[in-house]
Amino acid sequence: MKCQHCEKPATFHITELTGDEPDELHLCAEHAQDYLTPTSEHEESPPTLAGVLAQQLKLGQTAEELARLDQQVCPVCGITFYEFRHVGRLGCPHDYVCFEEELEPLIANIHGETKHIGKRPRRGGKSLDRQMELIRLGRDMKDAVEQEDYERASELRDEIHRIEQDDQS
Amino acid sequence: MKMEDLAGRCGEWLRGSGPESDIVISSRVRLARNLADFPFIRKCTDTDRATIEATLREKVLASGELAEMVYVDVANLETVDRQFLVERQLISREHAESDGARGVAIGVHEKSSLMINEEDHLRIQVMFSGLDLDKAWQQASRIDDFIEGQVTYAFHPIKGYLTACPTNVGTGMRVSVMLHLPALVITRQLEKVFRSLQKISLAVRGLYGEGSQAMGDFYQISNQITLGRPEEDLVKQVSEVVPVLIDYERRAREFLVNESHKDLHDQVSRAFGTLCSAQQISSEETMHLLSKVRMGVNLALIDNVDISTVNQLFIHTQPAHLQKLRGIELDTADRNIERARYLQRQLRGDSEAEKN
Numbered sequence: 001m002k003c004q005h006c007e008k009p010a011t012f013h014i015t016e017l018t019g020d021e022p023d024e025l026h027l028c029a030e031h032a033q034d035y036l037t038p039t040s041e042h043e044e045s046p047p048t049l050a051g052v053l054a055q056q057l058k059l060g061q062t063a064e065e066l067a068r069l070d071q072q073v074c075p076v077c078g079i080t081f082y083e084f085r086h087v088g089r090l091g092c093p094h095d096y097v098c099f100e101e102e103l104e105p106l107i108a109n110i111h112g113e114t115k116h117i118g119k120r121p122r123r124g125g126k127s128l129d130r131q132m133e134l135i136r137l138g139r140d141m142k143d144a145v146e147q148e149d150y151e152r153a154s155e156l157r158d159e160i161h162r163i164e165q166d167d168q169s
Numbered sequence: 170m171k172m173e174d175l176a177g178r179c180g181e182w183l184r185g186s187g188p189e190s191d192i193v194i195s196s197r198v199r200l201a202r203n204l205a206d207f208p209f210i211r212k213c214t215d216t217d218r219a220t221i222e223a224t225l226r227e228k229v230l231a232s233g234e235l236a237e238m239v240y241v242d243v244a245n246l247e248t249v250d251r252q253f254l255v256e257r258q259l260i261s262r263e264h265a266e267s268d269g270a271r272g273v274a275i276g277v278h279e280k281s282s283l284m285i286n287e288e289d290h291l292r293i294q295v296m297f298s299g300l301d302l303d304k305a306w307q308q309a310s311r312i313d314d315f316i317e318g319q320v321t322y323a324f325h326p327i328k329g330y331l332t333a334c335p336t337n338v339g340t341g342m343r344v345s346v347m348l349h350l351p352a353l354v355i356t357r358q359l360e361k362v363f364r365s366l367q368k369i370s371l372a373v374r375g376l377y378g379e380g381s382q383a384m385g386d387f388y389q390i391s392n393q394i395t396l397g398r399p400e401e402d403l404v405k406q407v408s409e410v411v412p413v414l415i416d417y418e419r420r421a422r423e424f425l426v427n428e429s430h431k432d433l434h435d436q437v438s439r440a441f442g443t444l445c446s447a448q449q450i451s452s453e454e455t456m457h458l459l460s461k462v463r464m465g466v467n468l469a470l471i472d473n474v475d476i477s478t479v480n481q482l483f484i485h486t487q488p489a490h491l492q493k494l495r496g497i498e499l500d501t502a503d504r505n506i507e508r509a510r511y512l513q514r515q516l517r518g519d520s521e522a523e524k525n
Contacts, residue, residue, distance in 0.1 A: 049336055077212040089288070091212035093205065093323040093331040096338070107328075107335055112370075113397020116329025116339045119310065121317050131205040131323070138207075142214060 003028035015063050024063050049088045052109050074098045076136045094132045134163060172250050176493040180257050180279040180484070187299020191467040191476075192415050194347040194387065197296045198305040198404075200313055201289040201332045201341035203323040209333040210286060215269060218286055222270040225285050228319040230274055235315060238274040238283070249498065252489035258296065260284055281312060288333050289341075291316070300411060302344055306404045329396060339396030344407045347376070348414060351386040351464045352421035359388075362417060370394050371410060385456035385483060390414070422468060437465030441474075445516045449505040455486045455512065474516055482515060 003010045004026055012032035014025040027035060070082035079091030081099060090096070096103060108114050137160050144153035187193075203209060204224065207217050229235055243251060243260060251265040260273050264287040271286035284292040293316070295309040323331040329339040337343070353359045363373045376387040390410065392403045425433045440461035444450075463479045465471040484490055486508050492499050495507055 049334065077208045079212055087211065089211045089333045090209055090335070092208040093203065093325070096325055096328050096331055103335060107338065107396065110336055111339065111394045111396035113339075113394075115327055116325075116396055118329065118340045118399035119313075120329075121322055121324050122314070131321070134206045135208055138217070142216075 001026050003031055005031045013062070015066055049110070050085075053085060053088075053106055069102065072099065076132045076139070078139065092132075092135055094135070097132075130163065134160060137163075172253050172493055175257065175279075176253070176485075176490060180259075187297060187301055189411075189415055190299040192349055192418050193300040193411065194349055194480075195296050195298055196300055196302045196305050197294065197343075197345045197347070198302065198309040199295075199343040199345075200293040200309050200330075201337045201343075202291040202293065202313070202316070202330060203332065204290050205321040205323045207290065210288060210290070211333065213269075213286075218270040221290050222272055222285050224320065225283075225291060225316075226272060226274075229283070229316050233315055235274070235276075235283075235312065238276050238281070240274050241272060243271045243273055244269065249489050249492055253493055256484060256487045256489050261287060261292075263287060281308065283312070289337070300346065300408075302346065302404050302408050306344070306400060310400070336393075337395050340398075340400050340403065342395055342400055342403055343391050344403050345374075345389045345391035346407060346411050347387055347389050348411070348418070349386060349460070349463060350388055350414070350418050351460050352425055353418050354386050355425065356421045358417065358421060362414065366390060366410065369406075369410070371407065384453070385460040387460075422464065426468060433468075434465075434470050437461050437468075437470045441465065441471055441516070444512050447509045447512070449502075450509045450512070451505055452487055452508070455508060456483065459483055459486075478515060482512065485515075486511060 001010045002008070006028060008028035008030070010026035011029055012025075012027045014027065014032065014035065015023070025035070070080060070085065072081045073079070074091055074095050075098065076094040077091035079095060081102060084090055084095070084099070090099075104114060137156050141153050141156040141160070144150070144156060204221060207213060207221055210218070213221070226240060230238055230240055241254070243254070243264065246254075251260070254260045254273065255262050255265045257279065259275055259279060259282045261284065264271060264273070264284050267287075269286065271284075273285065274283040276282065280297065281293070281295045284294065293309050293312050295305045295312070297305050325331055330341040332338050332341050350359065353362060366373055370393040372391050372393045374389045374391070376384045376389070390407060392407055394403070398406075440458040444455070444458050444462065459479060459482055462471060462474070463476070463483075466474060466476050466479055485494060488504055491504055491507055491511065494511070499507055
């Protein structure tokens with residue numbers, strides 16, 4: 001495959017994420033360098049979340065792989081990776097677990113570290129699984145109410161109640 | 170609480186006292202926390218938001234040392250009142266402009282504020298006048314401990330406190346100092362200084378945070394990194410860079426005094442003259458001129474006004490404050506006239522009674 005801008009062979013295959021749709025670029029080493037070098041304007045402002053994310057995903061993934069990545073859904077809150085990528089905000093604590101693979105390099109890029117050192121809550125609290133279960137049940141209950149399936153909604157409410165009682169005892 | 174009760178007072182952050190307060194306006198520590206049982210704000214239903222607000226409001230404010238905080242239901246405030254809280258830095262612009270159940274608990278002397286349902290469920294903020302980050306961190310941590318005794322936070326053993334935006338994950342902590350740097354602006358050294366700060370992962374923002382312009386030559390310096398370092402290190406990193414910036418600003422002021430005393434004295438006096446005699450004046454121009462006057466007072470080039478009056482004017486001449494102090498709503502043109510009158514009264518001492 002030839003470079004899109006000259007006759008040299010394309011050795012860099014880049015997927016651009018800044019537009020609405022992923023866009024594939026095929027460039028030679030020289031043009032790829034031009035393309036990936038930030039302009040002086042960018043250098044002065046600190047990296048934004050969307051910028052870091054786009055830069056990170058740009059390399060090494062095809063449009064197809066990205067499209068598949070974008071469709072991943074958090075089973076707890078229902079956010080897609082695409083939605084997170086666009087708004088820069090996660091939907092619930094479980095996203096840190098279910099999108100872990102994609103978030104890990106992003107977090108390393110922003111903070112230079114991936115492990116928390118410092119303050120911790122003194123109380124053990126509920127396990128993360130238990131917390132996520134509550135969020136998921138809450139969402140199911142809302143869906144059941146919307147579908148006017150009140151029997152199911154009431155079951156779910158009892159279930160939530162039971163878990164909350166367990167936690168307090 | 171009535172906004173009018175706050176309006177006449179100055180609030181902690183512009184009190185203009187404390188260590189190095191000619192250059193360091195305030196020290197601030199903010200902790201981002203989320204409740205474990207709910208989705209983050211973006212995926213909250215109206216009911217979720219209302220429940221989070223009620224839970225935090227009741228459990229946190231009904232007992233213990235936080236009971237003396239005053240709670241304001243931000244969702245039901247008039248636009249001018251929300252703007253008023255933004256001008257005082259008690260809530261963020263994002264919090265003022267968003268929708269749905271949300272509120273803020275304000276501590277004594279406005280040294281602390283707890284924003285509920287901002288970008289995260291809870292944002293604990295502690296502010297002190299001058300350079301005092303250690304004390305601000307200790308106080309924020311104490312409030313955090315107290316709230317943690319009442320609710321369960323979203324916490325991951327490896328990732329730390331979980332936040333809606335991965336840029337805040339880990340400690341959830343933002344440590345910042347607000348600096349007044351007029352001489353670095355005049356001598357055009359600011360860009361260079363800021364570039365070197367960015368290299369060590371410190372962010373620079375304007376007076377009202379993200380995306381706001383550097384009004385009145387005020388700049389906030391804060392940590393960019395929140396994960397992988399203990400809170401004390403983050404406090405230390407910002408604390409250590411501040412004396413360097415203070416030194417730069419003092420040297421730039423010294424340079425101006427030595428090398429272009431006449432120009433500087435002229436600029437400062439003209440700024441003061443305009444503020445004392447303008448018949449209508451915008452908020453931007455006021456901030457710009459007050460900044461020069463503030464430096465003039467600190468360098469003893471102006472002696473008939475004190476620094477606390479100048480500090481107070483920075484906040485009292487802003488749109489919502491002006492309207493609250495006057496007690497009526499005013500459009501932009503009327504505000505510009507009212508602002509000029511207010512400045513005259515305060516700076517020329519036409520009416521001593523207005524000075525509180």
